[in-house]
Amino acid sequence: MSIFKSLAARLPGMQITPRTAVVKKSSKASIQTDAPDLDRLLVIPVSKEPREEQLRSYHFNQGQFLARQERWEDLSILVQNEDTQRHASDGGVPIAELLCQGARSDVVALAEHLLIDGKPEENRPLTEAIFALEGILNEYPDNHVIATIVALAHLDIAWAWRGTESTRDTPARNLEAFSLHCKRAQQVLDPFCGIELDSSLLTSARCALLVGNPNANDRVADDYEDLIDLAPQQQRHIRALGHHMLPQWFGSYGSLELEARRTASRTQDIWGAGAYTWAFFDALLVDPACARVLDIPFFLEGMRDILERSEDQHNANMFASFAAVSIPNAAKQCGEDLEAIAALKQIQKSAQWIMSDHLHELHPLIWGHAIEGFDNQARIASIDALFKQGREKANQVFVSLFGDQMLKGNALIFTPQGLFVQQA
Numbered sequence: 001m002s003i004f005k006s007l008a009a010r011l012p013g014m015q016i017t018p019r020t021a022v023v024k025k026s027s028k029a030s031i032q033t034d035a036p037d038l039d040r041l042l043v044i045p046v047s048k049e050p051r052e053e054q055l056r057s058y059h060f061n062q063g064q065f066l067a068r069q070e071r072w073e074d075l076s077i078l079v080q081n082e083d084t085q086r087h088a089s090d091g092g093v094p095i096a097e098l099l100c101q102g103a104r105s106d107v108v109a110l111a112e113h114l115l116i117d118g119k120p121e122e123n124r125p126l127t128e129a130i131f132a133l134e135g136i137l138n139e140y141p142d143n144h145v146i147a148t149i150v151a152l153a154h155l156d157i158a159w160a161w162r163g164t165e166s167t168r169d170t171p172a173r174n175l176e177a178f179s180l181h182c183k184r185a186q187q188v189l190d191p192f193c194g195i196e197l198d199s200s201l202l203t204s205a206r207c208a209l210l211v212g213n214p215n216a217n218d219r220v221a222d223d224y225e226d227l228i229d230l231a232p233q234q235q236r237h238i239r240a241l242g243h244h245m246l247p248q249w250f251g252s253y254g255s256l257e258l259e260a261r262r263t264a265s266r267t268q269d270i271w272g273a274g275a276y277t278w279a280f281f282d283a284l285l286v287d288p289a290c291a292r293v294l295d296i297p298f299f300l301e302g303m304r305d306i307l308e309r310s311e312d313q314h315n316a317n318m319f320a321s322f323a324a325v326s327i328p329n330a331a332k333q334c335g336e337d338l339e340a341i342a343a344l345k346q347i348q349k350s351a352q353w354i355m356s357d358h359l360h361e362l363h364p365l366i367w368g369h370a371i372e373g374f375d376n377q378a379r380i381a382s383i384d385a386l387f388k389q390g391r392e393k394a395n396q397v398f399v400s401l402f403g404d405q406m407l408k409g410n411a412l413i414f415t416p417q418g419l420f421v422q423q424a
Helices: 003-010 051-068 072-085 095-117 124-139 144-162 172-189 200-212 220-230 235-244 253-266 274-286 288-293 296-309 314-334 338-358 364-371 383-407
Strands: 410-415 418-423
Touching: 051 072, 051 095, 072 095, 072 144, 072 200, 095 124, 095 144, 095 200, 124 144, 144 172, 144 200, 172 200, 200 220, 200 235, 220 235, 220 253, 235 253, 235 274, 253 274, 253 288, 253 296, 274 288, 274 296, 274 314, 288 314, 288 338, 296 314, 296 338, 314 338, 314 364, 314 383, 338 383, 338 418, 364 383, 383 410
Parallel strands: none
Antiparallel strands: 410 418
């Protein structure tokens, strides 16, 4: 039995899912006697498994299957083709990355299980799995796809050791393990150059590994510029740039704003002003104080440009829930920072026109993620619970923004042509 099949056996009933937002119990608002009848007055299709989720699951599972079958050559060819074509989901996730994520998922899931749910001392299965990955690397020493899979497995395991808390709250042993896995990942990728290979996958992995390099400050902006120029249509990289330009990593609020503006200028033919918005999307939720340097009109212009270029409802739901749910939650972290709070309130107001002009299908899972600030490092408790919580939150927003119309007996009909209001 292959090591990957045996890993699957150790994780019963497993459908590997990327770490996403934790579902918290929401406090139920007091029942109002004059609450509108949403079942009758709110007309919008609801999708439990949108195209974006289907696409991500398909390619993730495809990569996982090929790894379990030890069909590494087939996997490598498939990943390289997707990387060369720069194929991505509508949500901006590169297909090559999804395949690689699935390929290493059994090893990473075992590491997370031992570190979070079990005892790290019981690490023999994990050691065997890592040795198996390293063995595959030896079989394909000149294959940058295999190297990237192995390197990113080490990085994922490093994050499992470190967690998402600040370093001062992380045990020294865990920080040491984080550093060792990051160093090994860097060693694995050292023989390859993403620019020479025209590989955004490899270049993205190198950018992700900057977190393990204490001397990376001077190169972060240049490295991300190279990556974004390789795949400017993949917004995931622009979002990562913004996150890493925060003071807690490698930059400052001023350098974040500068790089957001520079990236918007370089990608104007693709995103309009949208890259400025993408660069601040995660940064605002991780460190809301960065809103102090935000050019609000430019940010909102970028949001409009993104939505006008979107081909499905993923981004409409994401930005609607971002403005209506995530941003108000972020503002609560600002204390008495009135400048940041005022900027965030301007973004919050955009929820109404986003929903009126662009939303015509509800994706509750996205709204569930928005409650937790789109935190991709958290573990998911239950897809059904996340869906239910997201649906409830979206309904609260509909009532908050459009409840006066419904209380007048008007039905809200959300269509691809916009919002229509008519007497029920």
